[in-house]
Amino acid sequence: MLIIASISIIAYNLTCLLYFKRHFQSKRKHWIYYAIAVTINLACSSAMDRLNLHQLGVIVIMASFMLELKLLFQMDILRILHGASAYIIVFYSSRGMIVSLFSIFQQESINGVLNLDHYYYMIAAIAGLIGVFFVLLVRRVIAPDTKTEPLFPHTKALRSIVYYQFAIVVYMLQLNEGRFLDINALWFSLHYLASCAITLALLAFIWNTIVQVTGLLEYELNTKRLQEQLECQISHYNSYKKFTESYRIFRHDYGNVMSAVKILIKNNENEKAIKLLDEIHDTMQKNVLMHKTYSNNVLLDAILQDSANTCEEHNIRFDATLHLFESLILSDLDIIRICTNILNNAIEACEKIPQTSDRFIKVTGSTNPDWSFIEIANSFNGQLEYQDGELVSTKKEKDFHGYGLTIIRKTIEDTGGMVLIDADQEKKIFSLKLHIPRNQQLRNPS
Numbered sequence: 001m002l003i004i005a006s007i008s009i010i011a012y013n014l015t016c017l018l019y020f021k022r023h024f025q026s027k028r029k030h031w032i033y034y035a036i037a038v039t040i041n042l043a044c045s046s047a048m049d050r051l052n053l054h055q056l057g058v059i060v061i062m063a064s065f066m067l068e069l070k071l072l073f074q075m076d077i078l079r080i081l082h083g084a085s086a087y088i089i090v091f092y093s094s095r096g097m098i099v100s101l102f103s104i105f106q107q108e109s110i111n112g113v114l115n116l117d118h119y120y121y122m123i124a125a126i127a128g129l130i131g132v133f134f135v136l137l138v139r140r141v142i143a144p145d146t147k148t149e150p151l152f153p154h155t156k157a158l159r160s161i162v163y164y165q166f167a168i169v170v171y172m173l174q175l176n177e178g179r180f181l182d183i184n185a186l187w188f189s190l191h192y193l194a195s196c197a198i199t200l201a202l203l204a205f206i207w208n209t210i211v212q213v214t215g216l217l218e219y220e221l222n223t224k225r226l227q228e229q230l231e232c233q234i235s236h237y238n239s240y241k242k243f244t245e246s247y248r249i250f251r252h253d254y255g256n257v258m259s260a261v262k263i264l265i266k267n268n269e270n271e272k273a274i275k276l277l278d279e280i281h282d283t284m285q286k287n288v289l290m291h292k293t294y295s296n297n298v299l300l301d302a303i304l305q306d307s308a309n310t311c312e313e314h315n316i317r318f319d320a321t322l323h324l325f326e327s328l329i330l331s332d333l334d335i336i337r338i339c340t341n342i343l344n345n346a347i348e349a350c351e352k353i354p355q356t357s358d359r360f361i362k363v364t365g366s367t368n369p370d371w372s373f374i375e376i377a378n379s380f381n382g383q384l385e386y387q388d389g390e391l392v393s394t395k396k397e398k399d400f401h402g403y404g405l406t407i408i409r410k411t412i413e414d415t416g417g418m419v420l421i422d423a424d425q426e427k428k429i430f431s432l433k434l435h436i437p438r439n440q441q442l443r444n445p446s
Contacts, residue, residue: 005121006042008128009091013038013065015132016087017072022145023152024073025406037068055173062088062169074406082158085165089203090134092172095127096196100189109185110192134200142204143211150211150218153407157214164206168199222333295322295365299335304363307343315356316347320363324372325438329415338408342432346378349430353381358428367438374434382428412436 017034044064048057066084069075075083102119103110113119139145151157175195178188257280264273294304304320311318328335343361350359361378409419412434420433 001118001121001125005124005128008125008132009042009045010038010128012091012128012131012135013041013068013087015135016065016083017068019135019139020069020073020075020083023148024075024079025409026073028072033072037071040064041068055176058088058092058169058173078155078158078162079152082162082165085162085169086203089165089168089172089199091127091131093196093200093203094130094134095123096172096175097193097200098123098126098130100193100196103189104186104193107186110179110189112185114179134204138204138207143207147211147215149410150214154214154217157210161206161210165203168203171195172199222337226333226336294320294363295324296326297322297324297328297335299332300324300339303336303339303343307347307361310347311350311361314347314351315359316350317360319361322363322365322374324365324367324374328372329437329439330411334411338411338434341408342376346376346430349378349380353379353428370438372434372436372438374436375431376434377429377431379428380423380430382425384423384425408434 014034017037041061041064044060045057048054048060053060062084065087066080069080069083099110099113102108102113102123106113114123143151175192178192181188257276261273261276264270264276292305292308293301294308295301300322304322308318308320310316330338343363346361350361353359358379361376363374363376365372365374367373405419405421412419416437418435420435422431422433423429424431
């Protein structure tokens with residue numbers, strides 16, 4: 001039974017790790033690191049059982065799972081605390097329900113049941129399986145993976161969940177002390193069963209509610225981005241409309257002007273002809289060529305036009321030439337999220353530079369038969385903030401910020417592409433390179 005219990009706990013541990021692997025970037029991908037992490041956790045559990053330090057064991061096991069998350073994934077302390085406390089709550093609540101049922105049917109106290117080895121390991125095995133089922137239920141129903149994505153970047157929402165989860169851990173530790181007291185065994189078993197069941201139900205309810213709330217916030221944010229982009233496209237359309245009108249007027253007058261030039265040349269009035277040609281050139285520069293096209297993609301061109309206008313307002317040199325495939329693998333919403341995020345960050349970085357002459361943003365793009373390549377380079381003040389080897393936001397308000405690069409990387413990598421970051425603190429140039437495949441066939445098999 002000990003072996004079965006160990007296998008069950010390992011299965012639960014791996015299920016949790018695979019859940020976090022889906023939502024966070026891996027530090028180490030080889031299976032041997034997962035084996036080491038699970039072994040550490042199992043060794044801590046076994047050591048606490050042998051020393052009969054069950055209360056301390058909860059803290060030690062939670063700490064060992066925190067170590068697993070730190071070892072395997074790019075996670076900060078808040079997200080590690082969330083993962084570790086959830087891991088403990090689900091397993092020990094499941095175990096609490098099972099041991100309570102054993103206690104009721106065997107007409108034995110909870111402490112008496114746990115002191116019997118064959119019951120102890122059987123309960124642990126069942127609890128591990130319930131934990132696996134609960135995690136799968138979370139992924140499919142309670143907080144589906146697609147709906148959970150906005151939660152992890154949202155620091156305030158996640159912090160609220162962590163506070164609640166730690167309150168549950170403290171409550172469970174206090175509740176567990178009751179099994180050593182001289183009280184009615186049946187009453188306590190029923191109370192223990194109800195407490196653990198309600199704890200799991202409330203945890204599921206809170207996760208589901210928070211995920212829905214953050215999803216609505218993300219939806220509102222995306223709606224705002226789409227609205228801004230629509231305004232940007234309208235501005236782009238109006239600009240293009242003015243360009244076509246000016247070109248139509250110019251073309252209308254062009255024939256008459258050329259006829260006049262021919263007459264002047266025939267009459268050897270070359271100076272007047274040259275002067276007239278100069279006037280045509282000046283008119284063309286002022287009225288006809290005022291509309292600059294940055295990309296062959298209409299949506300990208302509108303975004304770049306808007307960024308160019310913002311850069312002009314903030315004395316930032318802006319240069320962009322972005323010719324890509326006519327159709328991209330990315331959705332319009334993904335294009336908006338990625339490009340506006342990158343360009344807004346680049347503009348904000350340039351604004352922090354005191355010398356306006358040093359401010360610049362350069363966007364370039366190219367293609368080959370299978371890939372599109374986009375590079376955005378901008379000046380910055382040379383100050384960067386890293387956490388676990390990852391760049392993080394320097395903004396005071398970091399909700400839906402600070403994970404911008406993570407979101408960009410995930411969106412690009414989901415298409416089978418790559419994101420490369422080069423931050424030269426000496427030259428004070430920040431460069432972001434996006435490699436995007438042309439079609440679905442180039443996606444990663446995973």
